[in-house]
Amino acid sequence: MAAERYVYDFDELSDGGRDLLGGKGTGLAEMTQLGIPVPAGFTITTDACRAYMANPGGLPDGLADEVEQHLGVLEEKTGKRFGDPDDPLLVSVRSGAAISMPGMMDTILNVGLNDVSVQGLARATDNERFAQDCYRRLIEMYGETVDGVHNDRFDAERESPADAIERLKGTYRDSTGRDFPQDPREQLRHAIVAVFESWQSPRAQAYRHMYEIPDDLGTAVNIVQMVFGNKGESSGTGVAFTRDPSTGEQGLYGEFLANAQGEDVVAGIRTPEPLANMREKLPRAFEQLLETMRRLEEHYRDMQDIEFTVEDNDLYLLQTRSAKRTAAAAVKAAVDMVDEGLITREEAVARIDPQQLDQLLHPMLDPTAEWEVAAKGLNASPGAASGKVVLDADTAEQRGRAGEKVILVRWETTPDDIHGLIHAAGVLTAHGGMTSHAAVVARGMGKPCVAGCDGLSIDFERKEIAIGGQTLAEGDVLTIDGGTGAVIVGAVPLVPPQVNDDLETILGWGDEHRRLAVRANADTPEDAAKARDFGAEGIGLCRTEHMFMAEDRLPVVREMILADDEHGRRTALDKLLPMQQGDFEGIFEAMAGLPVTIRLLDPPLHEFLPPLEQAKDERMRRRIKQLQEANPMLGTRGCRLGLQWPEVYEMQVRAIVRAARAVEERTGDAPLVEIMHPLVAFEEELRRLRELTVQVAEEEAPNVEYLCGTMIELPRACIRADEIAQHADFFSFGTNDLTQTALGFSRDDAEGKFLTFYLEDGVLERNPFETLDQSGVGELMRIGVERGRTTKPKLKLGICGEHGGEPKSVAFCHELGLDYVSCSPFRVPLARLAAAQAALAEAGSPAYAAAGG
Known part of the structure; x- marks a missing residue:
């Protein structure tokens, strides 16, 4: 059985792509194939990193021999020898994961220098200051990366390379208890291990957690012949973007530092010059850079982020990757590239990160x-x-x-x-x-x-x-x-800003492919109007309890709660009815021609009363004590309250129907009304509440059309959805409470206590209140969909929890066959895009791949 291969030269082809060679290694190999000037070198694969992580402490079997073999090839290509005392081959050791993580892992430059070869480099280049500067940088970077000698300890010596080396070596000796290594191969071996180790650094782990990058990918390591931007005024280093990463506009964007090495630009230690200044200082290299940028963008058909070095007027590219960009830049560049014929409309829709759209707002x-x-x-x-x-x-x-x-x-x-x-x-x-x-x-x-x-x-x-x-x-x-x-x-x-024209264009292209409708959760006419501006196709959740909290309503609501009998409650509810009717009229008019799903009162009554310690009235204090529950989230709320005090739901249905009739008489447009009963677990609950709804609606306005349905937010409701569907025109999955009840998590307690530990310690990959738990909660939803539609094949199905605006959850809802998702107004554009991408992925178009390499 052949030993596993861990190393590839830049001019070798590999079937593993970026998963094997990492983003940087793949870019260097592809640029080599394109004939773009790239320093010679080789890549140690992510397989080697994973093998090291499985057995830390030493390099995987066979890796050292492979590195030595490819080092020999590199020596042949460059005509220099690694460790030569007179004209040494120097290399950089650079990380490069499959998914770009800018600055999160380590790089070491000038590996191979020692006390003897630094003098040889000075003689070979006739530039002693340059040679000493290279050695200073090696000791500094190696000390920090390999042995944890913190960079702050070197700050005082940073600008004096001529006499800094001995002091730096002394600092290294004081910190580690040993001399700075003089064997180039020892330096290289430890540098490779340090880059592997940097995959597990706290900053890399924090970045992966932020962007949901798997922890088991590992990083490749690139061993690259050094080219020197710090050789003098005919040399330099810089970073260039093929388009502005903040705006997406075409034009010259980037920065340049004369007589510097690459880390100087990205580290932010020196403030560089605009790239345009390079035109006068290094005109030949500048023109070559412009042509190379054009070729790379046409080849990759995406905005590129390029690192380059100029050595004695000769240009070398050290990296190209898909550029990190703002949401505004992403949509601008995508629309422009469609106009330029570089990509299709479908590709433009597929390459925007839906989560990024929050930035535009x-x-x-x-x-x-x-x-x-x-x-x-x-x-x-x-x-x-x-x-x-x-x-x-x-x-x-x-x-x-x-x-x-x-x-x-x-x-x-x-x-x-x-x-x-x-x-x-x-x-x-x-x-x-x-x-x-x-x-x-x-x-x-x-x-x-x-x-x-x-x-x-x-x-x-x-x-x-x-x-x-x-x-x-x-x-x-x-x-x-x-x-x-x-x-x-x-x-x-x-x-808040407004949706820009480029985003409207992208969303419009996506809407041509989208099957899922996107609604909004909105409780006021203002929210409804904002949602409509963002492209919402209705309201998926209007929470009536928010209307009860208004300053002019709360005293009346409390009067109703404090009443001793049904008559007293109805007296208070009669005062609330016209207020609720006015609320509904405003929302119906804002959403004219679009469906509005109104959830009847859901929270327990104690939420409308002050805390016990603030209640001064003895009657109020007595009522608060009567209503107290050990676990109100699972107590007397939702349909349970509606069945015990049916007069509350009667008033709300009456207000809804009267509002619909009034708006139709005033505007000529009949509102599309959907009345939703919360927290149903049993068929009998919904049967009785539907009967109440129909009776009140018939009394008020027999000609007003409406649908009557329920939220599905309890595991039993999913399991017995076939029975509940007999009395429902629609289901709306309330995934906030369904997540709590399925997982046995109290959200308030979980997020403040153990959930943070679960996420940091790897018990859970994602917060289930942010991203739908597809294998658990999602499986309950699947049961609910299948059994509900077994009873009623055309049962309308939606989701109205916060998950309705999260891209992975939206894709899952598409796969389940739901009719719509509903989310907060400001997440409507995100949900529209995510739903379009789900449809494109199902049709075989490329799924979204995060911009950023």
Whole structure:
């Protein structure tokens, strides 16, 4: 049996693709095949990483021999020898997972240098400063990545390579208890292990959790011949995008640093120059770069993020990948690429990440408000945010988790700050450019970011920042606008944006393929109008209890609850009836021609009363005690309340029917009314409530048409759906409560207690209240669908829990054969896109693949 192969040269073809070679390795191999200038090198596969993780401590059997063999091939191609004391071959050791994780794993440059060969490199290049700079960088990066010698310990020496090497070696010796390794092969072996280990670093794990990337993919390792951007003024390094990753506009976008190595740009340590400045400094390489960018975008038919180095005026590409981009850029680029003939409409719909669309609905600064810009930086990631200043990632995570809005303010962010970035409302940095770590990660998360703000200084000891002549303490409020780069002291009112034309175009193309209707959960005419603006095709859930909470209604509701008998309750309900009727009329008019599903009163009555300690009236206190339950979520609520106090549901049905009749008489359009009874578990419950509904409707307006149905939110309702369907015109799966009752989780208790541990410890992959538990709750739904339609083949089926706006859950609803999903108004565009992608995937079109390589 042949030994497993772990290493491929860049010019070798592999059937494993990016799953085997990682994104970076695949890009380097494909660029080599295209004849694009790429340094020679080879890739250690993700299989090797997985084998290492299964048995950590040493390289997998056979890997060292393969690396040695391919190192020999690399020496032949370059005409240099690894470890040569006079003109050494140097390599970079770079991570590269199948799914791009910018900055989350490690890179080491200039591997192979030692005390002897650094002198040989100086002689061979006639550039002693360059050689020493390379050795300084190796000791610095190797020390931090392999042995955990923290970079801050090197900051003081950063700008003095001529005499820094001995001090750096001393720091390494003090920290590790041993000398910096002089054997190039020892350096290479430890560097490979360090990159494997970086897959399990806290920052990489946090990033994978954020983007739901599986933990078992592993990373490839790329061993690449060094090309030097730090050789002098005819050399440099940079990052270029084929389109603007913030807006999607075509044009020159990127950054360049003369006489620098690649990590200098993305690390944010030096603020680079705009890419356009390269035209004058390195004109030949610049023209070659423009042509290469054009070729790569045409080849991949997608926006590319390119890393390049220029050595003595010669261009080399170190990486190309599908660019991380904002939602605005994603839709703009997709629409433009259809117009340019690069992709089809179906491909444009399939390649947008539905979750990203939330970004397009990010707040903006209120244009009618007044504010004064204290400083300006680079507009690195669009959107606006106000929040309290915090100066470290741990505090940002702690306060963000507690529900506070915070702005993370740093000199520059590093990958180790990822946990703080996740929980911050926005990011502000003093250093770094448009392609720095902070900018790239913020854009991917859809968080506002202002980078490279020269007017910002930070005093970590005093926990203060100075900006625009003002001093702010940690905890003071700051506002940033990532679209303009503005930084403002204090809070500025924010307003939601409108859906832009490019998004409307994409959603329109998707609607041509979508089978699932998309409705909205809306309780007011204003919410209903907003939902309709976003393309909702009806209301899937109108919660009548929210109407009871209004200031003018609550006293009447409490009067009804406190009543001693049915007569007293009916007296109070007679006062509520015209109020409810007015509410329904407003919603029916806002949704003219579209269905409106109204859920009758669902919560237990104690929710309308004050806490016991706040109740001063003895009658009120007595009633609160009478209504108290040990577990009200499973107590007297929903249809149970409707059967005990039928006069409540009678009033609501009467208000609905009167409102429908009034709107039809006023407008000529008959509302499409759906009356929904909550928390049904037994056939008899719905039989009685349907009888009540029909009787009241007949009394009020025999000509008003309506449907009568139920929420399916209890396991028994799913299992006995065939019986319940006899009395239902529709089912709507209430997946919030169905998840609680199926899993035995109290959401309030779970999310505050053990659920966080379950997610972090890997007991559960996803929060079941955010993404539908398809194998458990989803299986109950499948039973409900099959048995309900066995009784009534044309039974209308929908979902109205929060899962109705989550892409994976929407795809599952499509697969189940539901008729519609319903979600909050601002998630309607997301649900429309997810439903279109589900239909395209079913038809054989490519499913959505997350932009970002």
